[in-house]
Amino acid sequence: MSVNVKLLLTGLLACSMALQATADPLPSWNDTHAKTAIVEYVASVTDPTSEQFVPVAARIAVFDNDGTLWSEQPVYFQLTYALDTLKEKAKKDPSLINSPALKAAAAGDLKTLMAGGMSGLQEVINASHSDMSVMAFQQSVKQWLATARHPKTNMRYDAMIYQPMLELLSYLRDNSFTTYIVSGGGQQFIRAFSEKAYGIPPQQVIGTALHAQYELIDGKPQITKKPDVSFLDDGPGKPVGIATVIGKKPIFVGGNSDGDFEMLEWGSSNELPSFGLIVHHTDAKREFAYDRDSHIGKLDKGLKQASSRGWLVVDMKEDWAKVYPKTP
């Protein structure tokens, strides 16, 4: 390369860095402490002259999905998918509804279903999520997303993603972080929309998984989803999922419920400078307000310990100028 070209390229690089430094990377965040804390952290770990500097290979950021990247009320959207799918299936073959839990689910009677605990829920998940190929399942999720509407907002479920978190994901990626989803929700469910919604490709989605099996159907190989959970990516399962799939400790962890507590704790134990972020749902008007007493996304332990552990609690009402991309 000639010296002139080198000079030109150096100039271009300096120019692009200067632009990055002046443009607001988080326009949907209000100018409160939360935004400042995030920007200061990212600036320090990406500054090669800083003692806080973190090499690119270690810039791993992990985010919960339900309640952290998209809404989760009045019930996890994936549960709504399961109930809708079950109802559709029951129309075609009523004999599928062969237990009290499935009967409650098909009738939309969530109260009875939830009262039955995990085994009833597992029946519903099995009946709606298994005995089909991963490809057919994801096709079904995409179809559901295209037609289903949220009962409160009447929006598509995948439009109920948080604009400030989309900006945070992009901001981190622009600073050479690799962004992962680590969700208690289904891994293959999230993969059906994560790339389009969040710019997060399949290989960066870790989630709860059912058993899976390699099969030849009419000579064609497929991965078939089988009943029952093989890996529960929640609570202490989240750091295990991270250790298994990524094999590195994250430096940036975002969550919203006590199911993210261990993942936050795991990130904070990194020897490198780390950042923990909890989305606190305080905005009943624009989204939902809930924490300690919620049956979905319960946040109690995290809220109590956030301050002593140095985690940022994002107050949705105060810190976010905007909630969803398509609403004011």
Next chain:
Amino acid sequence: MSVNVKLLLTGLLACSMALQATADPLPSWNDTHAKTAIVEYVASVTDPTSEQFVPVAARIAVFDNDGTLWSEQPVYFQLTYALDTLKEKAKKDPSLINSPALKAAAAGDLKTLMAGGMSGLQEVINASHSDMSVMAFQQSVKQWLATARHPKTNMRYDAMIYQPMLELLSYLRDNSFTTYIVSGGGQQFIRAFSEKAYGIPPQQVIGTALHAQYELIDGKPQITKKPDVSFLDDGPGKPVGIATVIGKKPIFVGGNSDGDFEMLEWGSSNELPSFGLIVHHTDAKREFAYDRDSHIGKLDKGLKQASSRGWLVVDMKEDWAKVYPKTP
């Protein structure tokens, strides 16, 4: 960007592409059919004007490890690690050797150990691989690699990696492939050396896994390896591992034994143009010669069906100019 700079950059790009096209990307491969087939495939899927063109996001290449990227005779290197570790542990605490399988293992009596089948092997793996943190385990693997020597070559085990395959990995990465290891060997074992040996980072290593648990030890979180296999990444388990971790079907699959058959079949079922490669161990002088009758790395079904399935069988003796990086 000014027009002049654009022109300069275009010129630079063309220049670098021309250099890439003329330098031999696979210098340790002889000029035989194997090399031609690989180069022609990579050229076709990376040519935007070709009907065979594959977008970067779908350029997923997966490789078995034992016998495909490094040697595996006279026994899988990881088994040697297990036996060496067990002997060391037994010196400090003889009470550990409390079963016939462990007794045989500690005495180096492989014949008796192997005759006991999988349950004996699992005992040895549990005794040498579990009840410690992932970090401590990988430290132990690194220490072992630094001191242990192969009985035939007297080389470090991680020096017995195949130079032609290192070149193939680099060549694919230079053409925007993402390279993964998908091994029947232990995921955390391979991660202890894969980045240094192959340029493959932890998040691109899929392998067999023991159970793992998140624990607080003296208030410090760690991931502890627990006894027994939670995921067996072999045979039909390999496409399942790929579907779980990557969530995309590979277009390039490299293996060497019948344990890679389903992974090769899975890659071949890709709607995009795919490539299957089998390393055939034909070189008793420079490495080892074995296939159908070997107790390690048995290759029978793959050899029979390679031709009808369009998989390239690499004849190590004929196709490779060099085997290991540090031997002639």
